[in-house]
Amino acid sequence: MHFDNKGGTRDGPPVDATNYASAILNILDDAAEEKTRLTGTQRAVLNILDDFTDERNRLGEAQKAVLNILEDSNEEKLRLADTQRAILNILDDAASETIRLEATQKAILNVLDDSAEEKTRLTETQRAVLNILDDFDLEKKKVEQVNAELRNEIVERVRAQEALGRANTATEAANHELEAFSYSVAHDLRAPLRSIDGFSQALLEDCAGSLDDQGKVYLGYVRESAQQMAQLIDDLLALSRVTRSELHRAPINLAAIAKTVLAQLQRNEPDRIVDVVIPEKMTAHGDAGLIRIVLENLLGNAWKFTRKRARPRIEFGWMPRTGETVYFIRDDGAGFNMAYVGKLFAVFQRLHKANEFEGSGIGLAIVHRIVRRHGGRIWAEGEVERGATFYFTLEEET
Amino acid sequence: MKERAILLVEDNPKDEALTLRALKRNGIANEVTVAHDGAEALDYLFNTEPDRNWNTGDLPAVVLLDLKLPKVDGLEVLKRIRGSDRTKLLPVVILTSSNEEQDRLAGYKFGANSYVRKPVEFNEFADAVRQLGLYWLILNEAPPAREGPLPHGT
Numbered sequence: 001m002h003f004d005n006k007g008g009t010r011d012g013p014p015v016d017a018t019n020y021a022s023a024i025l026n027i028l029d030d031a032a033e034e035k036t037r038l039t040g041t042q043r044a045v046l047n048i049l050d051d052f053t054d055e056r057n058r059l060g061e062a063q064k065a066v067l068n069i070l071e072d073s074n075e076e077k078l079r080l081a082d083t084q085r086a087i088l089n090i091l092d093d094a095a096s097e098t099i100r101l102e103a104t105q106k107a108i109l110n111v112l113d114d115s116a117e118e119k120t121r122l123t124e125t126q127r128a129v130l131n132i133l134d135d136f137d138l139e140k141k142k143v144e145q146v147n148a149e150l151r152n153e154i155v156e157r158v159r160a161q162e163a164l165g166r167a168n169t170a171t172e173a174a175n176h177e178l179e180a181f182s183y184s185v186a187h188d189l190r191a192p193l194r195s196i197d198g199f200s201q202a203l204l205e206d207c208a209g210s211l212d213d214q215g216k217v218y219l220g221y222v223r224e225s226a227q228q229m230a231q232l233i234d235d236l237l238a239l240s241r242v243t244r245s246e247l248h249r250a251p252i253n254l255a256a257i258a259k260t261v262l263a264q265l266q267r268n269e270p271d272r273i274v275d276v277v278i279p280e281k282m283t284a285h286g287d288a289g290l291i292r293i294v295l296e297n298l299l300g301n302a303w304k305f306t307r308k309r310a311r312p313r314i315e316f317g318w319m320p321r322t323g324e325t326v327y328f329i330r331d332d333g334a335g336f337n338m339a340y341v342g343k344l345f346a347v348f349q350r351l352h353k354a355n356e357f358e359g360s361g362i363g364l365a366i367v368h369r370i371v372r373r374h375g376g377r378i379w380a381e382g383e384v385e386r387g388a389t390f391y392f393t394l395e396e397e398t
Numbered sequence: 399m400k401e402r403a404i405l406l407v408e409d410n411p412k413d414e415a416l417t418l419r420a421l422k423r424n425g426i427a428n429e430v431t432v433a434h435d436g437a438e439a440l441d442y443l444f445n446t447e448p449d450r451n452w453n454t455g456d457l458p459a460v461v462l463l464d465l466k467l468p469k470v471d472g473l474e475v476l477k478r479i480r481g482s483d484r485t486k487l488l489p490v491v492i493l494t495s496s497n498e499e500q501d502r503l504a505g506y507k508f509g510a511n512s513y514v515r516k517p518v519e520f521n522e523f524a525d526a527v528r529q530l531g532l533y534w535l536i537l538n539e540a541p542p543a544r545e546g547p548l549p550h551g552t
Contacts, residue, residue, distance in 0.1 A: 183500075186497070199412070
């Protein structure tokens with residue numbers, strides 16, 4: 001503060017007075033200073049107030065601005081809300097788009113999955129095809145191998161067939177020759193015999209006067225021999241016919257055939273009494289014609305070789321053996337020595353003297369051949385004067 | 399009525415003699431013409447060699463035909479007989495040595511009326527000839543010389 005010098009304090013009052021004056025002056029000085037200070041403070045306050053006003057103005061402005069701003073912000077807020085809404089809409093849209101996208105993606109993924117599966121399947125199929133091709137290759141190789149084998153087999157077969165053909169041709173040629181031979185035998189060998197017999201007979205009839213008894217006996221021998229030879233020729237032809245003829249197998253009743261054969265034998269020698277034992281039925285599978293020849297020979301032999309028995313017995317039967325049926329014809333006649341059994345079935349082999357029992361020795365050879373042609377076997381057992389038994393089968397042994 | 403002839407086709411003169419003897423012994427007095435092979439038999443039957451003057455045009459009552467013959471064999475003769483209108487009804491008896499199945503089959507197949515095997519034993523042979531003569535010359539009615547119309551309904 002600052003004071004003015006009106007009380008005199010400053011210019012020298014008297015010491016008491018002067019002291020006062022000085023004191024007043026001091027006080028006045030002090031008050032001036034105080035006033036300066038106050039003015040400074042006032043000024044500062046005013047300044048402050050000024051500043052405050054400014055500040056207030058500024059504040060107002062600021063408030064205004066803020067309000068503006070707030071207003072703006074409100075609008076902005078509205079806009080923002082709109083924008084937000086729009087954004088939300090967009091976001092909504094985006095969300096549904098996303099869902100769609102996801103769905104599409106999923107679909108695509110599914111498609112891709114499917115495609116992957118498809119690819120896997122394709123791969124598998126491809127692999128399978130490759131395997132098949134591999135297999136096919138193998139198979140082809142196998143087929144080629146088999147083909148090669150087949151070709152070889154065909155070649156072998158053709159070779160075999162050719163061999164068979166040659167054998168057949170040879171057989172045919174042999175058969176042809178046999179036929180020609182038999183034909184010649186049948187036609188040509190008999191004619192001279194007929195002459196021998198016929199002209200011997202003519203001699204006996206027409207020239208009986210020029211022949212003595214001995215001559216007639218001799219001519220009788222000539223005729224007998226001619227007839228015997230004719231019989232041999234017939235037997236040989238019969239034997240060859242058995243070989244030449246075809247075999248026609250069918251079910252046959254051996255018992256029935258045997259009965260007709262025995263009935264014929266009985267008619268030829270009605271006085272003979274023979275006990276015959278034959279079952280009612282005895283079936284076989286064979287050629288009826290040829291089997292009849294077998295039975296004619298075997299039963300004929302039994303009939304013949306029991307001639308010296310008063311009441312002979314002839315039995316025709318069968319017995320089962322492992323896998324086959326064995327037929328047998330048994331008699332209690334002259335029998336034979338087993339030492340010669342090997343000759344029994346050979347052509348022109350006889351075990352009895354001609355004046356004892358007639359025969360050409362061909363019958364059992366024919367029987368043997370027929371049985372063999374049926375795939376069967378024949379064998380015999382005998383004892384001199386105690387009878388004979390002939391066994392035979394008609395099928396291949398199984 | 400003139401007795402009709404027998405045609406014997408036989409190449410073996412001994413068989414011929416035996417056959418003639420058997421016929422004679424059995425009282426068969428019919429004329430017997432002998433052809434010694436198949437060709438001669440055909441000449442006789444078809445009168446293809448008129449110079450030989452052995453056929454008056456009448457056919458024999460029966461032909462006794464051997465099978466195994468020179469030149470033309472018996473079966474061929476038989477075929478020719480059956481193949482001609484003139485001779486197709488002529489009775490033909492095959493008289494042969496063979497009784498082979500193939501011969502019998504062929505004989506009947508080609509139309510033989512009968513098949514007889516010549517027995518070796520003369521008495522049997524003579525008996526066979528006797529029966530043949532009896533049957534074919536006496537018992538059997540020969541076919542008509544010419545074919546007439548067949549009765550209706552056949």
